[in-house]
Amino acid sequence: MDMENNGLENMAIDVNPPKGTRDFPPEEMRIRSWLFQNFREVSRLFAFEEVDFPVLESEALFIRKAGEEITEQLYSFEDKGGRRVALRPELTPSLARLIIQKGKAVSLPIKWFTIGQCWRYERMTRGRRREHYQWNMDVIGITEVTAEAELIFAIVTLFKQLGITSSDVGFKVSSRKVLQAAMQQCSISEHLFTKVCITIDKIGKMEMDEIEKDLASSGIPMESVKTLLHIVSLKTISELEEVLSDQNAIVELRQLFSLAEHYGYLQWIEFDASVVRGLAYYTGIVFEAFDRDGKLRAICGGGRYDRLLSTLGGEDLPACGFGFGDAVIVELLKEKGLLPALPLMVDDIVFAIDGALQQMAATVASTLRQKGQKVDLVLERKKLKWVFKHAERINASRLILIGESEWQQGMVRVKNLSTREESNVKLDDL
Numbered sequence: 001m002d003m004e005n006n007g008l009e010n011m012a013i014d015v016n017p018p019k020g021t022r023d024f025p026p027e028e029m030r031i032r033s034w035l036f037q038n039f040r041e042v043s044r045l046f047a048f049e050e051v052d053f054p055v056l057e058s059e060a061l062f063i064r065k066a067g068e069e070i071t072e073q074l075y076s077f078e079d080k081g082g083r084r085v086a087l088r089p090e091l092t093p094s095l096a097r098l099i100i101q102k103g104k105a106v107s108l109p110i111k112w113f114t115i116g117q118c119w120r121y122e123r124m125t126r127g128r129r130r131e132h133y134q135w136n137m138d139v140i141g142i143t144e145v146t147a148e149a150e151l152i153f154a155i156v157t158l159f160k161q162l163g164i165t166s167s168d169v170g171f172k173v174s175s176r177k178v179l180q181a182a183m184q185q186c187s188i189s190e191h192l193f194t195k196v197c198i199t200i201d202k203i204g205k206m207e208m209d210e211i212e213k214d215l216a217s218s219g220i221p222m223e224s225v226k227t228l229l230h231i232v233s234l235k236t237i238s239e240l241e242e243v244l245s246d247q248n249a250i251v252e253l254r255q256l257f258s259l260a261e262h263y264g265y266l267q268w269i270e271f272d273a274s275v276v277r278g279l280a281y282y283t284g285i286v287f288e289a290f291d292r293d294g295k296l297r298a299i300c301g302g303g304r305y306d307r308l309l310s311t312l313g314g315e316d317l318p319a320c321g322f323g324f325g326d327a328v329i330v331e332l333l334k335e336k337g338l339l340p341a342l343p344l345m346v347d348d349i350v351f352a353i354d355g356a357l358q359q360m361a362a363t364v365a366s367t368l369r370q371k372g373q374k375v376d377l378v379l380e381r382k383k384l385k386w387v388f389k390h391a392e393r394i395n396a397s398r399l400i401l402i403g404e405s406e407w408q409q410g411m412v413r414v415k416n417l418s419t420r421e422e423s424n425v426k427l428d429d430l
């Protein structure tokens, strides 16, 4: 081994993070922490418990043969032990795995939330990256739409907490049971259901004739394709009521809207039959939130997935939840001027005027920290001028100077940096 450089080659590396991923320098990290704190506060207001899973999971957890985008974008590889593993693209399969693992040991209903990084090999657009963080809240064990209503209200509560109103953002709500009933009415085979959902989800992202062709290519007669596309274009439940013979979906949707009225968030939600969501596992109510200006991609999305557990080898349990990303919301907050300034906040800066007093400065810093003050201790010899500049940069409120003569009397010099007032203060009175 080359002892000169410990075997390391001298090679300039690319200082940028891999394409589609982000660094979080302090100013970005402050925004992220602030956002996550809001996620946690809302989750706790709703009495959800926090859970976590590994970012690296077995690839099998994410293999679904429905032709979803998410499986095509999987970051997967073989580890050194020859196991097929993947960076999770979403959190729901991990949650399902843990529920199956816990079996009868957990009492229902389960109300869990999690915040975690997800990886998708995406084509990048505004607010879409190859790595993002998601806040998820899920309810397991409830069949009624009371669960969906509660989850949507949790998201509304977050929006309100961030200063976002119902004129900035709206939810589009539907149920996969609408499409299911429509397909039945057109005598389309049930086994095409997932494929049809995934294609319908592309409305707005793909040309309409492409959608038609795609549906027809599965063997659906053009007449039925037209009927399906007419049904998913409906924007009111009453219109839907007129064309659907199976009223099951309508009953649920009406219950949800009635609950929304009682919670007081009716103005946030609207029915839109074209919302089906692009993930294979949804079975009932589905919803997405959008900025009303229509500039950004979905802010969050979720729905009911009552049959996911059995596809992973477990026993099915009724389940619903949502995923809320960290990217689109920050774009929206910036656009609306709602992102708080979030400066670094320090209470005290402690500085020894004389190098010989550095140990005393450490004692003072330690005493103040015990009292809960945020203290920046100057660790090297600096000029007082530098300390003042530094204090300004880190938004310190007070400067505590340790000088020989004051120290002899058990005192330190305290300067209030906003009023510029100065006085000698006894150590015990700090």
Ligand code: HAM
Binding pocket: 089, 090, 091, 092, 120, 122, 127, 128, 129, 130, 131, 132, 134, 136, 137, 138, 279, 298, 299, 300, 301, 302, 303, 305, 320, 321, 322, 323, 324, 325, 326, 327, 328
């Ligand atoms: P999803 O719609 O795939 O659902 O993702 C949920 C949210 O994650 C999106 O609305 C968006 O905010 C964010 N997101 C997704 N992909 C990206 C990306 N490439 N870059 C930035 N943000 C992104 C799910 O993942 C479901 N597992 C949610 C769920 C939980 N359903 C039930 N429980």
